[in-house]
Amino acid sequence: MVRYAVGLPNLGEFGDPQVLVELAVAAEERGWDGVYLWDHLLYHDRDWPVVNPTVVLSAIAARTSRIRIGVLMTALPRRRVQMVAKETATLDVLSGGRLVVGAGLGSVDAEYADFGEDPDLKARAAKLDQGLEELTRLWKELPPSPVQRPRIPIWCPGRWPTKVGFRRAARWDGAMPTFHEYGQDLPPVPVSEFARVVDFLAEQRGSLDGFDIALEGRAADGLVDGYAAAGMTWWVEAMGWWRGGVADARATIAAGPPR
Numbered sequence: 001m002v003r004y005a006v007g008l009p010n011l012g013e014f015g016d017p018q019v020l021v022e023l024a025v026a027a028e029e030r031g032w033d034g035v036y037l038w039d040h041l042l043y044h045d046r047d048w049p050v051v052n053p054t055v056v057l058s059a060i061a062a063r064t065s066r067i068r069i070g071v072l073m074t075a076l077p078r079r080r081v082q083m084v085a086k087e088t089a090t091l092d093v094l095s096g097g098r099l100v101v102g103a104g105l106g107s108v109d110a111e112y113a114d115f116g117e118d119p120d121l122k123a124r125a126a127k128l129d130q131g132l133e134e135l136t137r138l139w140k141e142l143p144p145s146p147v148q149r150p151r152i153p154i155w156c157p158g159r160w161p162t163k164v165g166f167r168r169a170a171r172w173d174g175a176m177p178t179f180h181e182y183g184q185d186l187p188p189v190p191v192s193e194f195a196r197v198v199d200f201l202a203e204q205r206g207s208l209d210g211f212d213i214a215l216e217g218r219a220a221d222g223l224v225d226g227y228a229a230a231g232m233t234w235w236v237e238a239m240g241w242w243r244g245g246v247a248d249a250r251a252t253i254a255a256g257p258p259r
Helices: 017-029 053-063 081-095 121-141 164-170 191-205 224-230 245-255
Strands: 003-008 034-037 068-075 099-104 154-160 174-179 212-217 234-238
Touching: 003 017, 003 068, 003 245, 017 034, 017 053, 017 245, 034 053, 034 099, 034 234, 053 068, 053 081, 068 081, 068 154, 081 099, 081 121, 099 121, 121 154, 121 164, 154 164, 154 191, 164 174, 164 191, 174 191, 191 212, 191 224, 224 234
Parallel strands: 003 034, 003 234, 034 068, 068 099, 099 154, 154 174, 174 212, 212 234
Antiparallel strands: none
C-alpha cells in the first residue's frame, strides 16, 4: 500500500512557522497521510528566513492527530545526538507515536563550515553512522521512551547511482532515494531507474518486508502508479518555490492526495 505525504521546505517563502502549521493541518483535513519538513540552518540565499523544523514539528504534532510527521532529512552529524534523542522521543510521545526520523549528511557544506564543524563528507558519514547507533541506544536509556516499538522508524537518503547511502539505509527502516540526473529542476526519474534502486535495496536486505521506500516528486508528472508498482511505499509531493510557492502548495494540498 502506498501512502501519500507532502514535503515542505523550512526556508524562503516557507520559512514561516505559522504557514507550515497551516499547511500541515490542511493536509490532514484533506486526507494526506504524512507531512515531512526539510532541515536547514541556512541556505544558498542568505536573505531567506530559515525556521527550526523541530519546533515547527512540535506545533504540527499538537495540532494534528492522524498524519505521520517527520524531518527529512535531519543532518545528524551537525547535531548533538543526545539532544536529538530527547527531542525525537518527546515528539513521538506528543504525537502519539506518529514520528519518522530521517537522518542524512546534509546538503549544504556551509551549515558545517560556517559554524566550525568539519564539512568533509567522509567525516560526516562516520559521524552519521555513529550517531544513529547512539540515537537508538539513548531511546532505550533516556526516559521518556518513544511510543513506537521496537523504535521510531529511521529512514536514510541515498543519491543514486552512488550506493553507499543505500547500504546505510538498508540497515535501518527506510530509504529516500534522490538522483544525480533527475528531480526538482531536472526531469523526473524514470520508473526503470527507480526500480534499480529498489532492486539494490532488496539485494542488500534480503527482503523489503516492513521497509519503506519514499520518493519525492510531482504527481502531475504521471509516474506515481509506475513507482508504486516498482516498490515505492511513500509518495512525497514536493512543495517549493520552484513550483509556485506557498500558493501552489495550498492548492495542491486542498486537491487531496493522488490516489
